[in-house]
Amino acid sequence: MGETNMDMIKITIDNKVVEVAKGTTILKAAKDNNINIPTLCYFELAGMDIVNKPGSCRICVVEVEGRRNLAPACITECTPDMVIKTNTTRVLNARRTVLELLLSDHPSDCLVCPKSGDCELQNLAIRFGIREINYVGEQSTYKQDDSPSIHRDMNKCIMCRRCEMMCNEFQTVGALSAINRGFTAVVSPAFEEDLTLTSCTFCGQCVAVCPVGALSEINHTGKVLRALNDPTKTVVVQTAPAVRVAIGEEFGMAPGTIATGQMATALRKLGFDYVFDTDWSADLTIMEEGTELLNRLKKFLAGDKDVKIPLMTSCCPAWVNFFEHNFPDMLDIPSTAKSPQQMFGAMAKSYFAEKKNIKREDMVVVSVMPCLAKKYECSRDEFKVNGNPDVDYSITTRELASLIKLANIDFAALPESKFDDPLGESTGAGVIFGTTGGVIEAAVRTAYEIHTGKKCPKIDFEELRGLEGIRSATIDFDGLPINIGIAHGLKNARKLLEEIREGKSKFHAIEIMACPGGCIDGGGQPRHHGNSEIIKARWNAIYEADKNLPIRKSHENPSIIQLYKEYLGEPCGEKSHHLLHTHYFNKHNVFEVDLNKK
Amino acid sequence: MAKVKIKLRQEHIDIIKSICKKFDYKPGELINVLHQVQGEIGYLPAEVQELIAEELKIPVSKVFGVVSFYSFFTMQPKGKHPISVCMGTACYVRGAESILDEFQRVLKIGVGETTPDGKFSLTSLRCIGACGLAPVAMIGDKVYGRLCPDDVKKIIAEYND
Ligand code: SF4
Numbered sequence: 231m232g233e234t235n236m237d238m239i240k241i242t243i244d245n246k247v248v249e250v251a252k253g254t255t256i257l258k259a260a261k262d263n264n265i266n267i268p269t270l271c272y273f274e275l276a277g278m279d280i281v282n283k284p285g286s287c288r289i290c291v292v293e294v295e296g297r298r299n300l301a302p303a304c305i306t307e308c309t310p311d312m313v314i315k316t317n318t319t320r321v322l323n324a325r326r327t328v329l330e331l332l333l334s335d336h337p338s339d340c341l342v343c344p345k346s347g348d349c350e351l352q353n354l355a356i357r358f359g360i361r362e363i364n365y366v367g368e369q370s371t372y373k374q375d376d377s378p379s380i381h382r383d384m385n386k387c388i389m390c391r392r393c394e395m396m397c398n399e400f401q402t403v404g405a406l407s408a409i410n411r412g413f414t415a416v417v418s419p420a421f422e423e424d425l426t427l428t429s430c431t432f433c434g435q436c437v438a439v440c441p442v443g444a445l446s447e448i449n450h451t452g453k454v455l456r457a458l459n460d461p462t463k464t465v466v467v468q469t470a471p472a473v474r475v476a477i478g479e480e481f482g483m484a485p486g487t488i489a490t491g492q493m494a495t496a497l498r499k500l501g502f503d504y505v506f507d508t509d510w511s512a513d514l515t516i517m518e519e520g521t522e523l524l525n526r527l528k529k530f531l532a533g534d535k536d537v538k539i540p541l542m543t544s545c546c547p548a549w550v551n552f553f554e555h556n557f558p559d560m561l562d563i564p565s566t567a568k569s570p571q572q573m574f575g576a577m578a579k580s581y582f583a584e585k586k587n588i589k590r591e592d593m594v595v596v597s598v599m600p601c602l603a604k605k606y607e608c609s610r611d612e613f614k615v616n617g618n619p620d621v622d623y624s625i626t627t628r629e630l631a632s633l634i635k636l637a638n639i640d641f642a643a644l645p646e647s648k649f650d651d652p653l654g655e656s657t658g659a660g661v662i663f664g665t666t667g668g669v670i671e672a673a674v675r676t677a678y679e680i681h682t683g684k685k686c687p688k689i690d691f692e693e694l695r696g697l698e699g700i701r702s703a704t705i706d707f708d709g710l711p712i713n714i715g716i717a718h719g720l721k722n723a724r725k726l727l728e729e730i731r732e733g734k735s736k737f738h739a740i741e742i743m744a745c746p747g748g749c750i751d752g753g754g755q756p757r758h759h760g761n762s763e764i765i766k767a768r769w770n771a772i773y774e775a776d777k778n779l780p781i782r783k784s785h786e787n788p789s790i791i792q793l794y795k796e797y798l799g800e801p802c803g804e805k806s807h808h809l810l811h812t813h814y815f816n817k818h819n820v821f822e823v824d825l826n827k828k
Numbered sequence: 829m830a831k832v833k834i835k836l837r838q839e840h841i842d843i844i845k846s847i848c849k850k851f852d853y854k855p856g857e858l859i860n861v862l863h864q865v866q867g868e869i870g871y872l873p874a875e876v877q878e879l880i881a882e883e884l885k886i887p888v889s890k891v892f893g894v895v896s897f898y899s900f901f902t903m904q905p906k907g908k909h910p911i912s913v914c915m916g917t918a919c920y921v922r923g924a925e926s927i928l929d930e931f932q933r934v935l936k937i938g939v940g941e942t943t944p945d946g947k948f949s950l951t952s953l954r955c956i957g958a959c960g961l962a963p964v965a966m967i968g969d970k971v972y973g974r975l976c977p978d979d980v981k982k983i984i985a986e987y988n989d
């Protein structure tokens with residue numbers, strides 16, 4: 231204390247003198263001093279390399295002494311001795327005007343909006359006590375757009391361009407862009423086409439950051455309720471690893487609460503006949519993908535020039551869509567293993583259905599996922615048998631929470647219960663699928679032991695964990711060094727793919743997840759509104775859930791061992807190949823010369 | 829989602845590729861590329877934008893973002909007889925709007941569109957420096973002045989042989 235730091239400056243904010251680091255924005259300086267300036271277009275996920283600050287909405291304006299115009303706090307940096315006022319009448323009036331102008335071109339259908347209760351615009355209207363809108367003007371109208379995963383209602387778009395940032399900068403997909411100008415300006419796919427006709431991966435990250443009801447998931451809760459009430463149907467549910475560490479947030483529990491037991495109880499109360507776990511099929515994925523990796527490695531080490539190394543994981547369907555669209559020349563690099571969601575569906579409607587003597591048509595498989603891409607995935611034709619899908623409906627964590635609320639269930643007060651057998655038994659390796667690095671760590675735990683025939687000296691591979699966009703580590707397989715790469719965010723995946731294409735990749739195996747932090751921040755999770763502490767809490771919870779489980783290696787899962795014995799035979803054997811592996815399609819635009827076109 | 833097949837004439841493909849090459853495939857040159865391609869081909873249909881995106885390695889949504897932002901760019905081919913109605917101040921106060929409306933009504937197209945037979949396209953523009961003749965319209969290079977809505981049908985008939 232008492233020392234003056236060169237990099238610190240003094241400012242006065244709402245009559246309080248404070249020290250802030252050079253380069254701090256007014257918004258950040260205010261926040262650090264418990265002054266909560268409203269924002270709308272501004273969005274940041276700290277530590278995840280995600281920031282959107284076009285400085286366009288002006289809801290965050292403040293008064294700076296000596297300046298004629300109000301300054302947007304989100305993009306204005308503090309300067310030495312700056313005097314800032316964040317709540318003068320002038321400031322409040324300006325903010326109110328901004329808000330009323332936004333509302334004048336916004337449908338007032340909060341009551342029936344998918345974002346109601348969780349909308350940043352609605353929250354501002356509440357905060358400002360808006361009782362009437364003094365500006366009347368024409369409202370822009372755009373067509374509604376439904377894809378298998380996402381509903382777009384651009385009449386509600388406020389042009390914050392957060393979605394455009396996620397799609398272009400974080401995912402480098404570029405399905406969305408700002409188009410037109412002035413009154414008709416909006417964020418849209420090229421030619422105002424439907425999202426299905428673009429290279430959209432359905433990662434849902436645009437939905438995750440949209441502050442309003444312009445982007446939302448396709449809702450399947452109605453279909454699930456109908457199936458649950460149909461006495462002729464046996465309804466089976468599977469829940470993804472990342473759901474259990476986030477669903478509690480929807481019921482006021484602290485972020486990072488592990489609510490596996492309450493969730494299983496709630497699902498039973500909702501009327502699901504069998505409450506199973508995607509973690510089980512995550513273990514199955516490891517058996518298949520891990521074996522595939524070892525098979526490829528064996529050939530590679532024997533000098534086979536045709537074998538594709540690195541092997542890339544294939545459990546994230548948004549990532550699958552991404553390489554099908556953008557790297558059609560590399561379709562043979564990713565593993566052919568289906569995602570855990572689809573492996574579960576395939577096993578439920580064959581192995582389990584046969585065991586229980588249930589006809590395929592009479593079984594409905596529902597998946598609860600943190601993800602929007604899974605909605606698209608389960609609609610893919612190659613995952614259907616005679617038109618009947620392996621997974622009928624995929625709903626998000628948010629949709630499950632709304633079903634639970636609808637059914638008058640007091641989630642937080644529920645007793646814990648266990649998943650049903652046999653498709654509910656799982657290991658810690660299955661749980662860590664929920665975050666970046668987890669799939670490859672699970673694969674290492676198993677591949678090491680199968681390859682060396684020895685017990686792996688450790689279970690926790692800290693070197694594979696973390697939230698940096700691209701990570702790498704070399705794991706010693708008892709004398710054989712295996713180079714592992716990990717990426718989350720498709721821009722990072724793109725970098726690793728380009729390295730492979732140029733022949734510069736040093737990796738033997740690479741794990742990719744599309745979402746920031748992996749599935750824990752999937753497009754279907756409870757909204758974090760830019761608070762990355764929530765994501766970190768979920769991340770911690772995933773590893774805690776792993777530690778809490780008695781078995782932590784996929785190949786030691788008794789139900790999986792039983793499944794191979796009774797039904798599948800061997801990993802990557804004929805039956806597994808038929809039921810648990812898939813193939814990929816070239817979805818890149820093709821140019822061809824049209825000889826008839828004049 | 830099947831693969832989207834994009835069909836273009838070979839000569840157009842060649843033109844577009846050479847223009848992109850000329851600008852060194854720099855995404856920053858997008859506006860200049862679009863400008864020249866429109867100069868050569870006359871308009872920028874979706875297929876053309878797809879190819880430009882492919883060549884410059886940028887998303888096609890970004891290309892469309894630029895095309896839709898500037899009213900100079902058009903996705904419609906110009907008609908054989910491009911019609912432009914002046915909406916400058918002098919023409920406006922003398923009833924240019926009713927002239928434009930009449931063209932739209934008679935041709936059954938909106939501003940920025942082309943008739944299905946490719947004969948006429950309709951645009952509006954700012955003062956063309958013939959204010960003394962207001963309200964003014966041009967068909968190709970020919971200027972028509974002191975128009976009233978009743979003239980529109982007659983003028984179009986001149987080109988309808
Ligand atoms: S779902 Fe993902 S890829 Fe598709 S538009 Fe949204 S951000 Fe882009």
Ligand code: SF4
Pocket residue numbers: 386387388389390391392393394417436439440441442444445
């Ligand atoms: S769709 Fe949502 S995220 Fe995208 S610009 Fe509009 S309001 Fe913002």
Ligand code: SF4
Pocket residue numbers: 432433545546547548549600601602603604743744745748749750751752753
């Ligand atoms: S990272 Fe997970 S949540 Fe995100 S798209 Fe992939 S599978 Fe879905």
Ligand code: FES
Pocket residue numbers: 268269270271272284285286287288289290291302303304305
């Ligand atoms: S939040 Fe600062 S300008 Fe939008």
Ligand code: FES
Pocket residue numbers: 914915916917918919920954955956957958959960962963964
């Ligand atoms: S205003 Fe129309 S010619 Fe000048």
